[in-house]
Each structure stands twice: as C-alpha cells, then as structure tokens.
Amino acid sequence: MQKKSTTKIKKGLELALFLFLLVVLWQILNMLFVDVFKIWKPYSAPSPAGVAFSFASLLKSGVLLSALLKSLGRGVAGFAISVIAGLILGILIHHFSYLNRNLKPVIMGMQTLPSICWVPFAILWFGLNNSAILFVVVMGSAFSIALGVDDGIKNVPPLYIKAAKTMGAGQGDLYLKVILPACVPSFLATLRQGWSFAWRALMSGEVMSSTIGLGQTLIIGRDMADINQVMLVMLVIIFAGVVIDKCIFTALENRVLRKRGLM
Amino acid sequence: MLELRNVGKTYPHTVKRTLKDINLTIEEGEFICIVGPSGCGKTTLLNLVAGLEEPTKGEIFLDGIPVKGPGADRVVMFQEAALYPWLNVLDNVMLGMEFLGIPKEERKNRALKYLKMVHLSQFTEYPIHQLSGGMRQRAALARALSMDSKILLMDEPFSALDKQTTNMLRGELEQIWMNDHSKTVLFVTHSAEEAVYFADRIVVLSENPGQIKEIISCDLKRPRQIDQEEFVHMRHRLLESVKKEVEKFAKEEYDKN
Numbered sequence: 001m002q003k004k005s006t007t008k009i010k011k012g013l014e015l016a017l018f019l020f021l022l023v024v025l026w027q028i029l030n031m032l033f034v035d036v037f038k039i040w041k042p043y044s045a046p047s048p049a050g051v052a053f054s055f056a057s058l059l060k061s062g063v064l065l066s067a068l069l070k071s072l073g074r075g076v077a078g079f080a081i082s083v084i085a086g087l088i089l090g091i092l093i094h095h096f097s098y099l100n101r102n103l104k105p106v107i108m109g110m111q112t113l114p115s116i117c118w119v120p121f122a123i124l125w126f127g128l129n130n131s132a133i134l135f136v137v138v139m140g141s142a143f144s145i146a147l148g149v150d151d152g153i154k155n156v157p158p159l160y161i162k163a164a165k166t167m168g169a170g171q172g173d174l175y176l177k178v179i180l181p182a183c184v185p186s187f188l189a190t191l192r193q194g195w196s197f198a199w200r201a202l203m204s205g206e207v208m209s210s211t212i213g214l215g216q217t218l219i220i221g222r223d224m225a226d227i228n229q230v231m232l233v234m235l236v237i238i239f240a241g242v243v244i245d246k247c248i249f250t251a252l253e254n255r256v257l258r259k260r261g262l263m
Numbered sequence: 264m265l266e267l268r269n270v271g272k273t274y275p276h277t278v279k280r281t282l283k284d285i286n287l288t289i290e291e292g293e294f295i296c297i298v299g300p301s302g303c304g305k306t307t308l309l310n311l312v313a314g315l316e317e318p319t320k321g322e323i324f325l326d327g328i329p330v331k332g333p334g335a336d337r338v339v340m341f342q343e344a345a346l347y348p349w350l351n352v353l354d355n356v357m358l359g360m361e362f363l364g365i366p367k368e369e370r371k372n373r374a375l376k377y378l379k380m381v382h383l384s385q386f387t388e389y390p391i392h393q394l395s396g397g398m399r400q401r402a403a404l405a406r407a408l409s410m411d412s413k414i415l416l417m418d419e420p421f422s423a424l425d426k427q428t429t430n431m432l433r434g435e436l437e438q439i440w441m442n443d444h445s446k447t448v449l450f451v452t453h454s455a456e457e458a459v460y461f462a463d464r465i466v467v468l469s470e471n472p473g474q475i476k477e478i479i480s481c482d483l484k485r486p487r488q489i490d491q492e493e494f495v496h497m498r499h500r501l502l503e504s505v506k507k508e509v510e511k512f513a514k515e516e517y518d519k520n
Binding site: 159160165167168169173177260262 | 314333337338390391
C-alpha cells in the first residue's frame with residue numbers, strides 16, 4: 001500500500017514537471033516568434049503570461065467563475081436528461097428484437113452526427129436560450145448512452161443468466177437482481193463516455209447562443225480579439241472535463257471494479 | 264422420479280445428431296453418473312433435463328409432469344461456480360432462495376447451515392474474487408443444496424479444479440449425499456474414477472449420435488475407496504466400455520493416472 005501511494009505521487013510529479021516544461025517551451029516559442037523573429041502576430045499568438053493575466057482579471061471580475069458554474073450546471077442537467085433517455089432507449093432496443101434490428105442502426109447513424117449539426121434545429125425550435133443548449137447536449141450524448149446500455153446488457157455472461165434461470169428466477173428478478181447489477185461496470189464506462197460527449201456538445205451549443213457560460217466567454221474573447229482569453233477558456237474547458245472524468249467517473253468505476261476483483 | 268422417453272436432440276444446420284433415443288428412468292434418491300467421450304452430448308442431456316434446451320424429440324417428465332423450461336426443482340451446478348461477483352458469499356447463497364420467495368430470516372439460517380456443511384463458515388462475508396476455485400465450487404454447492412430441489416444436476420462441477428481439491432470436494436459431496444439420502448443427483452463427468460466413486464448407476468453414452476450404450480449398476484459399499492479392488496475392477500470395466508467408443512477418451516484417463 002505504501003509503495004503504491006509513493007508511485008502514485010511519483011507519477012503525479014512526473015506529469016506536473018512535463019506540463020511545466022510544456023508551458024516553458026510555449027513561452028520560449030512565443031518570445032522567439034513574436035518578439036525576436038516577428039513572424040507571429042501578437043493578437044494571434046497567446047502566451048502563458050498573457051493567459052495568466054487574463055485568468056487573474058476574469059477571476060477578479062467573477063466572470064470566469066459564474067461562466068464555469070453556469071456551464072457545469074447546464075452540462076449536468078443535460079447529461080441527466082440524456083442518462084434517463086438513453087437508459088430507456090437502451091433497454092427498449094435490447095428487449096424488443098424488432099427495435100434492435102431497425103431502430104438500433106438509426107441510433108448508430110445519429111451517433112455519428114457531430115452534435116454541432118443539431119444547433120440550427122435547436123435555435124429554430126427553442127430560440128437562443130438555455131433549452132436550445134440542453135437540446136444539443138441531449139442529442140449529443142443520449143444516443144451513445146443508449147448504445148452503451150444495449151451493449152452492456154448483451155455482454156452479461158450467459159452463465160449468470162442460465163444459473164439464475166435454473167434457480168427459478170422470473171423475468172423481473174432476472175433483470176433486477178442479475179442483469180442490471182452485472183451491467184454496472186459497463187454502465188459506468190458508458191456514463192463516462194456519455195459525459196464526455198455531453199461536455200463537448202455543451203460547448204458547441206454555448207458558442208452559438210448568447211447565454212452566460214464558458215462557450216460565450218470564449219466567443220467574447222474572439223470578438224474582443226483577446227486571444228489570451230480564448231486560450232484561457234479553452235484550458236478551463238479541458239480542465240473541467242478532465243476533473244469531472246477523473247474525480248467522479250473514473251473514481252466510481254475503479255471502486256466498482258476493485259470491489260468485484262476486476263482490477 | 265425423472266423419466267426421459269425417447270429423447271432426441273438435433274441442432275439445425277448440422278448433420279450430426281447430438282442425442283438419439285434416450286430412455287432413462289431415475290428413481291428418487293439415486294445418484295446417476297453420465298459418462299462418455301467429449302462431444303457425445305452429456306452436457307446437452309443435462310441441459311435438456313434442466314430445461315435450458317428443448318428436446319427435438321421425445322419428452323422428459325419429473326414426477327409425471329412434463330419439463331417445460333428451467334425451474335428451481337432442477338437446480339444446476341455448472342463447471343464454473345456461476346457466483347455473482349457483486350455479492351459476497353452469504354448473499355450469493357441467499358439469492359437462490361430469494362427467487363423462491365423464502366423469507367429473509369429463513370434464507371439466512373439455511374444459507375449459514377449449508378455454508379457450514381461445505382466448510383465456508385469463516386468466509387461468509389468474503390467477496391467472490393477472494394475465493395479459490397475450490398472454495399467457489401463449495402459456495403456454489405451450498406447454494407444448490409440450499410434450494411432443496413427435487414433433483415440436483417451437476418455438469419462436471421469439479422473438472423476445473425486441481426486433483427487434491429477435487430478429491431476433497433468429492434468426499435464432501437459424498438458425505439452430504441449420504442446424510443440426505445432422498446437427494447436425486449444427475450452428475451455428468453468425463454472421469455471414470457469419479458463416476459465409480461459416486462454412482463448407483465452409470466450411464467455410458469456413445470458418440471455420434473449420442474445414445475445410451477449401456478447402464479452399469481455400481482453397488483460398491485460406501486464410502487468408496489479408489490484403491491479398493493472392486494473399485495479398480497469397476498473402473499476398468501467402465502473404461503473398457505467407453506474405450507471401444509473413442510480411443511481418445513481412454514487415453515486421457517490413463518494419462519491422468
């Protein structure tokens with residue numbers, strides 16, 4: 001155990017050092033190409049110092065925090081709707097072979113469509129508001145969740161089901177006490193993927209609309225020709241996505257896998 | 264009483280007839296072993312009785328009632344333990360009884376009783392992945408016994424275990440069965456030794472199509488010792504019977520000993 005935690009710290013330090021060197025490299029390149037060779041224009045090349053400055057001023061004015069919280073709230077709401085819709089859809093396409101043969105290919109097709117393609121519809125149907133963004137988020141992630149649920153149920157070891165049947169389990173018991181618990185690890189992986197789709201879709205929606213959020217802050221940066229603000233918002237979007245993935249979904253997944261002896 | 268009348272099974276898209284004209288009557292409390300070369304349809308026969316598959320010909324009756332689909336009166340113990348990894352040992356054993364609608368208090372008492380019988384009292388709270396293969400099969404045996412089914416179906420339950428664990432579990436199963444003489448067991452095995460160890464009657468299947476070649480009565484005194492003269496003799500007789508069917512089967516057995 002002791003050894004495990006020290007290697008974890010070691011890995012963390014290594015990553016931190018790598019990221020730091022990346023930032024240093026970025027600063028050097030920026031100085032070389034903007035200030036010395038004058039190849040890059042200052043308004044199109046963000047610098048670490050500029051981003052840090054932008055971070056400080058947006059943090060001070062409260063814009064960054066309110067945008068982040070708004071975006072997160074919207075993301076969670078859209079994701080929650082997606083999970084419910086995806087779960088229902090997934091069970092339906094698993095249970096009814098007619099839907100499995102015919103509706104599933106349609107869903108797979110929809111899944112290949114980038115979520116930004118739903119933006120025109122969203123604006124026409126809902127206007128430039130919150131509902132439009134939620135619509136884009138749901139269209140962007142519900143289908144992947146539905147397919148994941150179907151897949152998860154399909155991959156339950158047949159032996160689990162056989163054993164339950166020979167012990168007299170009815171359809172209800174079979175689903176509630178065997179199939180669903182067996183699906184939990186794959187379901188968590190599905191949720192994690194669904195969240196990453198939802199987060200991306202959210203940004204597609206937000207840059208198109210004019211409600212407060214990270215996407216809008218990014219667009220304001222563009223409109224003010226403030227490339228450092230654009231870069232900052234991009235970094236915040238990456239950071240928020242990674243933190244939620246690691247701290248919630250990966251942590252939950254690891255816990256379940258460990259409990260079942262799968263890792 | 265379990266009755267198989269003219270049972271046959273063919274699979275679509277194959278020429279091979281898996282099972283043909285199986286007629287067999289098993290009395291209550293009998294221990295029946297089914298042996299035969301691999302691929303002769305031993306497991307298929309067990310699955311038919313379990314109701315996991317349907318015969319294409321003939322019918323199966325348990326106490327006069329035709330078998331339709333799987334049911335808790337014919338619990339199966341598989342080659343793998345088929346325990347659920349999200350439940351601990353005790354909850355796994357209790358789940359089968361939960362399907363039967365047995366009240367919680369009784370489920371727990373019965374589970375503890377059978378876990379004690381298979382020497383797992385110390386491990387009731389353990390997650391499945393921390394158990395050895397032998398312990399898993401013990402837990403599966405406790406679960407199967409706790410269901411108190413009319414007939415217990417066993418599909419090579421010890422074949423994936425090492426020799427020592429197998430011997431130990433054989434002894435335990437024999438003990439449990441001898442203490443509860445009303446338990447009917449249908450036991451599929453590819454090991455002649457195992458068949459002679461357990462069986463009141465041994466059903467020898469031939470290959471392609473799988474038919475009953477002969478039924479050998481095995482009335483050695485219990486508990487049986489594998490180095491007894493009669494035991495060795497009986498095992499040879501069984502091996503002879505099967506050997507004619509498929510070289511390979513015999514070779515496997517001799518290689519093992």
